Amino acid sequence: MIIFYAIGERERAKELVRIITKTRWKTISKHAIKIASSSIGPSVVIFKPTMAGLAVALWLKQKAEELGMVALVGWFTEITNIPPDVEEAVKTDLNKLLMKQLDVPWSPELSH
Numbered sequence: 001m002i003i004f005y006a007i008g009e010r011e012r013a014k015e016l017v018r019i020i021t022k023t024r025w026k027t028i029s030k031h032a033i034k035i036a037s038s039s040i041g042p043s044v045v046i047f048k049p050t051m052a053g054l055a056v057a058l059w060l061k062q063k064a065e066e067l068g069m070v071a072l073v074g075w076f077t078e079i080t081n082i083p084p085d086v087e088e089a090v091k092t093d094l095n096k097l098l099m100k101q102l103d104v105p106w107s108p109e110l111s112h
Contacts, residue, residue, distance in 0.1 A: 001033070001076045002047040004057040008069030014039040016064055024060075031056045079108055 020028055020037045031053040037043040047053035057073045064071035089098045
């Protein structure tokens with residue numbers, strides 16, 4: 001799966017939502033599997049694994065970056081380097097106190 005992800009300030013996110021839902025809706029929806037665009041949080045679009053899907057994802061990334069947003073296009077890969085606190089949360093059946101401590105930004109790149 002090709003995954004597009006973008007996050008930014010509210011006004012910029014609203015503009016990206018407008019691009020996704022109005023300006024290029026037909027093109028994006030034709031090549032997407034799932035669209036979750038938000039003006040108050042991140043926008044995520046999962047594209048079909050085709051070259052056309054990749055082209056649309058990269059175009060969308062370009063538009064998001066032009067708006068000053070942080071944007072990424074990637075390919076789904078398994079997360080193999082799991083932080084110990086996360087493993088503990090899984091073992092304790094998602095203990096509420098531990099889950100509250102884990103509610104912080106994370107990405108696989110931060111784990112290395």
